[in-house]
Amino acid sequence: MTNQTVSHKPKGETPLLIDYFSARQEEMLAVIGELVSQETPSHDKPRLDAFAELLAARMRAAGAQVTIIPGGERGNHVRAVVATPQTDPNAQPALVLCHYDTVWAVGSLATHPFRVEEGKAYGPGIFDMQSSLVLAEYALRAVRDLRLELPRPVTVLMTSDEEIGSYSSRALIEEEARRSAYVLVMESPLPGGVLKTSRKGVGGWELNITGRAAHAGIEPEKGVSAIQELAHQVLKLHSLTDMEKGTTVNVGVVEGGTVSNVVAPHARALIDVRAWTQTEADRITGAIEGLQPVTPGATLEVHGGWNRPPLEAKVTRDLFHRAQAIGHKLGLDLQEGSTGGGSDGNITGALGVPTLDGLGVPGAGAHADHEHIEVDQIAGRAALLVALLLEL
Ligand SMILES: [Zn+2]
Numbered sequence: 001m002t003n004q005t006v007s008h009k010p011k012g013e014t015p016l017l018i019d020y021f022s023a024r025q026e027e028m029l030a031v032i033g034e035l036v037s038q039e040t041p042s043h044d045k046p047r048l049d050a051f052a053e054l055l056a057a058r059m060r061a062a063g064a065q066v067t068i069i070p071g072g073e074r075g076n077h078v079r080a081v082v083a084t085p086q087t088d089p090n091a092q093p094a095l096v097l098c099h100y101d102t103v104w105a106v107g108s109l110a111t112h113p114f115r116v117e118e119g120k121a122y123g124p125g126i127f128d129m130q131s132s133l134v135l136a137e138y139a140l141r142a143v144r145d146l147r148l149e150l151p152r153p154v155t156v157l158m159t160s161d162e163e164i165g166s167y168s169s170r171a172l173i174e175e176e177a178r179r180s181a182y183v184l185v186m187e188s189p190l191p192g193g194v195l196k197t198s199r200k201g202v203g204g205w206e207l208n209i210t211g212r213a214a215h216a217g218i219e220p221e222k223g224v225s226a227i228q229e230l231a232h233q234v235l236k237l238h239s240l241t242d243m244e245k246g247t248t249v250n251v252g253v254v255e256g257g258t259v260s261n262v263v264a265p266h267a268r269a270l271i272d273v274r275a276w277t278q279t280e281a282d283r284i285t286g287a288i289e290g291l292q293p294v295t296p297g298a299t300l301e302v303h304g305g306w307n308r309p310p311l312e313a314k315v316t317r318d319l320f321h322r323a324q325a326i327g328h329k330l331g332l333d334l335q336e337g338s339t340g341g342g343s344d345g346n347i348t349g350a351l352g353v354p355t356l357d358g359l360g361v362p363g364a365g366a367h368a369d370h371e372h373i374e375v376d377q378i379a380g381r382a383a384l385l386v387a388l389l390l391e392l
Contacts, residue, residue, distance in 0.1 A: 021379035036123035048075020074168035075160030091152035092181035099162030128366035132186035177348040185345040189358035196358035199311040202342040203273040205304030213265035223263025224297035308346035
């Protein structure tokens with residue numbers, strides 16, 4: 001990381017930040033409610049594009065220079081950039097990474113409306129991660145209202161397709177990350193608000209097997225069973241799992257054959273792969289791409305790869321320890337943990353850019369019926385984001 005000696009004046013402002021956001025917690029909750037009440041499933045381009053316009057307007061009103069970046073068949077992405085009078089224009093920017101798509105289908109609001117009960121705010125995507133969009137917006141508002149000085153320009157990316165693999169946003173994320181000093185990923189944290197300093201890499205392959213059809217009663221010897229071959233390959237694939245290392249290979253879907261009295265001419269398997277380290281990721285890649293048929297006459301074809309490489313602690317640890325010290329000044333006791341799920345932090349970490357993930361509002365139930373955030377944690381998490389942008 002460079003430019004750590006840039007002068008700024010964050011010290012002593014931390015209580016101010018807590019006061020600022022505590023006074024606005026209800027207002028922020030109301031905005032979270034507004035955002036959650038607009039459904040944004042990953043595949044619904046018209047709704048996503050409309051939501052991107054709304055976010056762009058909000059970020060402009062918060063003082064950012066905003067660009068809408070076409071998402072092709074996916075929703076458009078929003079890039080908001082902010083600097084303050086004394087920001088060193090040559091300093092590497094800080095990148096704040098959010099996604100605004102959710103896994104919730106249109107109509108989910110009817111059964112899961114935005115509501116607040118006993119200090120918890122519920123709604124589709126509220127934890128993953130519509131509330132984080134509001135943290136980012138209000139961080140910029142605080143910088144302006146409190147006349148804080150950012151040591152580096154801040155780029156906020158709000159992308160539209162994280163929940164379905166970030167195929168449309170990946171190049172943009174990589175481009176912004178490469179020129180940034182560090183990346184703050186606003187994904188939901190682990191239970192208790194614990195930050196995510198390592199994530200498993202996530203890969204997916206499809207295995208297609210071709211055999212030869214034959215009547216199972218009249219001339220079975222002329223057939224080559226793709227299903228028999230599939231059975232061999234499924235066992236081989238599952239044997240690649242190494243629980244001790246946390247590497248898993250899961251054949252989650254199989255299909256094949258035509259009818260019961262025909263030797264199956266084809267079969268197919270869908271494979272999910274997870275690994276903590278690049279070394280393990282490479283081992284699995286080699287094994288899958290090197291699969292050989294066991295049944296004479298059967299042929300195999302595999303295609304796929306790693307959608308998100310592992311986020312390894314070696315690119316996150318230093319940033320975490322610095323964040324922990326900054327959190328202390330706000331009265332926050334930040335801890336770190338790991339998860340088997342991937343995020344866009346895997347993409348930025350794989351580039352070697354220091355990445356801190358899980359900075360969203362504490363809560364629980366991502367993608368589940370009880371998805372919620374803890375209302376009294378909103379102010380602290382917003383203050384943390386601003387303090388990180390001032391001090392890192
Ligand atoms: Zn997410």
